[in-house]
Amino acid sequence: MQQRPNILFLLSDQHSAFTMSCAGHPVVRTPHMDRLAAEGVQFDNAYCSTPLCMPERVSLLTGRFSHNTGILHNRGHLLDEPTMPQALQQAGYRTAVTGKIHFKQRGAPGTDACDEHLHELGFDEVLSNHGKVAAARSKFADTYQAMLREKGVHEPFRQDYQSRYDGTHPHWYVRESTLDEEDYHDAYIGRLTRDWLAGYEGDDPFFCWCNWGGPHMPWDAPGRYAQMYPLDEIDPPLVDPLINVPADIRRKQEAVLAGMPPDVWDLRQVAQPMPDDAWRACRSHYYGMINVVDDGIGAMLDTLEESGLLDNTIVIYASDHGEMLLDRNLYGKQLMYEQSARVPLIVRWPERFGRGVKSEALVSSLDLVATLLDVAGAEMPVVHGQSLAPLLEGSTQSHKDAVFCEWGQEKMVREGPWKYVYHPGREIQQLFNLDDDPQELENLTGKDERLEQRLRERLLDWLIATETKPNSL
DSSP states (O other), X not given: OOSSOEEEEEXXXXXXTTOSGGGTOSSOOOHHHHHHHHTSEEETTEEOSSSSHHHHXXXXXXXXXXXHHOOOSSOOOOOSOOOHHHHHXXXXXXXXXXXXXXXXXXXXXXXXHHHHHHHHTTOSEEEEEOOHHHHHHOSSOOHHHHXXXXXXXXXXXXXXXXXXXXXXXXXXXXXXXXXXXXXXXXXXXXXXXXXXXXXXXXXSOEEEEEEEEEEOSSBOOOHHHHTSSOGGGOOOOOOOOOTTOOHHHXXXXXXXXTTSXXXXXXXXXXXXXXXXXXXXXXXXXXXXXXXXXXXXXHHHHHHHHHTTOGGGEEEEEEESSOOOTTGGGOOSSSSOSHHHHBOOEEEEOTTTSOSSEEXXXXXXXXXXXXXXXXXXXXXXXXXXXXXXXXXXXXXXXXXXSOEEEXXXXXXXXXXXXXXXXXXXXXXXXXXXXXXXXXXXXXXXXXXXXXXXXXXXXXXXXHHHHTOOOGGGO
């Protein structure tokens, strides 16, 4: 047996921490995520560092918060700074990345520039492709788009996505994918990664980072996945009158109800007010897309088991951020509500870690980076996380007394039951007691100025403590 474990890091895009059966969801059935939880440790209070795709993925790549990496939005590229895959390479790991690439912008997937940059970031093997929206619309044909073209199914797929994004249809538009289940983006990524695992040879331990594009919208589950959750069985979204909330959040809700994108009032789009029951189909397709990812996980676990590698492979399932899923009549991310900022996090390695354990500890996604470096015997000069190994091994039940999340100027701290969200441009801040109010319906800001002042100071201390960059040491 290898002394150091293989590492399979499974990262989905925009999966709410609440929408797994192992998280107690009343409708969604995720047998393979449930298997990971039954054979591993599930963290019920895990938070992303940034509730937006590219900044969070760059933070996972580097182990640092977005205010430190400088990647605050879905654009830009990382400077010449150390990465987790580089550290794992130096520790003797064979590294690979598969699926959607969304932590760099140097060259589109399918181009030599993209592959070269990914090698520079620390990946020995690169099997990358676009996200599903870019797969439909990009002028650069990666291997996935080339496959669709060869099968003659790309043009209907392109036309469908064009109509979803040119203003023809509102955000709540739901339609089964024009692609069959086998050709659907996330099924392809699961199969691609499964095949890489099945063909792995060598004495070195591996680190494989699989990146799905879903269950990120648009709402377009394929085939049987589109029919998996009947509309009359769908659980209703959370109703929130948004009393005492920042004005920008209220504007987002107004935009969604008008059928407009919640972040940008796109003048190309004709307002189509959202029907009262539009949430049923949206949530049904979202749940089906989760099952596409879940089935990919199951295939990978079977492959590792058949090859005799499962016992010595750490399998991690997480997502880059959550999804509002029309709770509060909001969808998407970029908010600090639990549906957006909390993420699923399950770690399976029964050879050393706990089995069937649910942890209530406060955890940051950056703690995952520190954990992988720890178990691999690898080092990086600056990491903003703290290894979860003591929690995973059961030698302690406590971890941190606070976790932090940010998006641009908006900063969040969760300390015990208290969750405080601060933005210097807002006239109203947000303060919740999650023990008393887990749905975050009562904003307590203004009721305890001493508590708010202490939490603001804690945010300032965190920002100061995490300002040092690796290239300034």
